[in-house]
Amino acid sequence: xxxxxxSGGGLVQPGGSLGLSCAASGSIFSINAMGWYRQAPGKQRExxxxxxxxxxxVYADSVKGRLTISRDNAxxxxxxxxxxxxxxxxxxxxxxxxxxxxxPIRYLEVWGQGTLVTVSS
Numbered sequence: 687x688x689x690x691x692x693s694g695g696g697l698v699q700p701g702g703s704l705g706l707s708c709a710a711s712g713s714i715f716s717i718n719a720m721g722w723y724r725q726a727p728g729k730q731r732e733x734x735x736x737x738x739x740x741x742x743x744v745y746a747d748s749v750k751g752r753l754t755i756s757r758d759n760a761x762x763x764x765x766x767x768x769x770x771x772x773x774x775x776x777x778x779x780x781x782x783x784x785x786x787x788x789x790p791i792r793y794l795e796v797w798g799q800g801t802l803v804t805v806s807s
Contacts, residue, residue, distance in 0.1 A: 687789075688712035688796050690781045694766075695801030702805070703769045708781030708798055710762040715788040720757055720764040724777035724803075734779070737764065749775075771805045778802050 694706040710717060721736030735745045735755035743755055752771070757764040764781060781798035 687787060688714055688783075688785050688794055690783055690796055690798035692779070692781045692798040692801040695779065695803050697804045697806065698771055699807055700771060700773060700805055702771050703767070704771065704803060705768065706766040706779060706781075706801060706803075708764050708783075710783050710785070710796070713788040714762065715786040715791060717759075717762060718784045718786070720784075721782045722755060722764070722766045723780045723782055724775075725780070725800075726774075726777040729777075731780070735766065736782075768803070771803075773805050776803060776805045 689712055690708050690710050692708045698704050719736050719738050722734040723731050724734050725731040733746055734749055737743045737755045737757050739759060752769050754767045778800040780800045783796050785794050785796055787794050
C-alpha cells in the first residue's frame with residue numbers, strides 16, 4: 687500500500703559526487719522520519735542519515751561533512767547528496783520511511799528496494 691522508489695545510484699570515482707533520491711507513494715496519511723541506510727558486501731546494514739518531518743538530522747560519524755540528507759515534505763521525497771566519496775562508501779543504499787497509512791490508519795515502516803553505489807577507480 688506504501689512503496690519507496692529510489693534512484694541515483696551508480697559508479698563514481700573516489701572524490702566524486704553522487705545524489706540519491708527516494709519518493710514515497712501510496713495511501714499515506716503522514717511520514718515522520720525518513721532515512722538512508724547502507725549495506726556493504728559482507729557487512730551488516732548500518733545507518734547513514736535520518737531526518738524528521740521537522741528537519742532534525744542524525745548522521746553516522748563516518749559521513750559527517752561529506753553526505754547531506756534533506757527532504758521535501760510536499761513531495762514525500764528524501765535526498766542524499768554525497769560528496770568526497772571514498773571506496774569504503776561502496777554499498778547498497780536503502781531508503782526507509784516511518785509512515786502512518788491513511789486506509790486504514792496504522793503505523794507502517796517501509797523500505798526501498800536499494801540502489802547500488804560503487805566508488806572505484
